[in-house]
Amino acid sequence: MTDSAAATIDLAMFPGQGSQRPGMAAAALDVFPEIARKVFSRAESATDLPLTELCVSGSKEQLTRTDITQPAVVTTSVAAWEGLRSTGFHPRAVAGHSLGEITALIAANVLEFESGLAIVRRRGELMAQVGELTGGAMAAIIGLETEQVERMCATATGLVEVANYNSPVQTVVSGDADGVNAVAAEAKRAGAKRAVRLDVGAAFHCSLMSTIEAEFAAELDRHEFRDPTITVISSITGTVVNDGEEFRRLLRSQLTRPVRWTQVMEVARQHDWHSHAELGPGKVLAGLVRAIDPVAVVATTATARHLLSLSDPSMSTLR
Structure with a gap:
């Protein structure tokens, strides 16, 4: 797909919690049925959750549960990523907002998909516990x-x-x-x-989350972190990070540290990268990008039409 819209993408962006919505997996399953079904099957085996059903016909209330939201959003984003990669999608860099940081690490081969899901599942469980205990x-x-x-x-x-x-x-x-x-x-x-x-299950990215850092670190230590094979702009530091072990340390601290999305986009601007795609449910990041970089063009994958546009230049929705 050397002449496709996807070939023009500088930064692939992965959304976090809050982007979930009913039917959010429909686009990937419609456009890349075989690949998306395989991704969801692997995710269900890794998490023991009925993610296909939840992401196709689950209710808003079900998808708002932190322990379900997090693996559901990551799996939906990975399904879009793997589908597009099969058509020649090769962005210059990846970045993820909050939870999306883990999706970005999966995309950059820092984490195996199953490892990322195990981390995400535990992260969601622990965060839900904090929400129940502290509000x-x-x-x-x-x-x-x-x-x-x-x-x-x-x-x-x-x-x-x-x-x-x-x-x-x-x-x-x-x-x-x-x-x-x-x-x-x-x-x-x-x-x-x-x-x-915000309609969330806990107070994320603040010191209330410090009580679960040790338990989350124990989960992180069970998994291999490799150096990335594609540039990753970390939303934890707002800088490019190229060391796998550094990502292990950063994910632990992410629980209590703020998301630096403005800085992520400043790094992209410094590289003269202005063409981006949001891979996953919704279009929250697309809106933020346009607020930060007025010359940016952004594609999303929230619908089958938008997802198709990234592999068919005649349907491009970049704007």
Whole structure:
């Protein structure tokens, strides 16, 4: 596919939790039925979850469960990746947002698919436990500069920290309910366009997750981490990382560290990479990219038409 739309892609991006939606595997199963079925079969064997059924006909409530969401999103993204790779899809680099970091490591051959799924399954279970024990909340603050939100977190009553640097004017905060509510209220008073509580099962990427770091590290130690075979821009550091063992250390710290998506896209811009594809359910990352890089063109794989466009230039939806 040397002349396809896929040949023009600089960065393949993998979404995280929050991108799940009912029927999210339909596109990959329609466009690449044999490859996608094989991916889902392997995932079901590795996780002991009925992922095909969940990702085709599962309810919103089922897919919102953290222990199900995480393997479901990763498997859907890998199915799109493997299908496109069979047609000659060769981006210059990969990156993943939060959970999507693990998908990116699978794509870059740092982790075997089954190892990635085992890590993801354990990650989801542990995060769900934290959610049950501590509660917690997250909110997206839209329309204020990151530095303003950081100052609000520093002075708020309760525990609240920046969880996602999504764009220069979209910052996600995470912590206990009192802290998150306080920052959301202050952000509205300061002129934020929106301060939206997120429908998540726990307070991700904040110090509330520190209680599960040791257990998660034990899971990470069960698996081999190799050096990547394709450039990986880590959303944990916001830099290119090329050492497998460093990724092992980073995934442990990711539980309590913020997602640096703005920095990921700045690295892409420094390389003059402006053509991207979001592989997986939804189009959250596509929206963030356009907010960060006004000249970027972005494809998604959320529907069969969009997925087909990456292997058929006459149907290209890059824009």
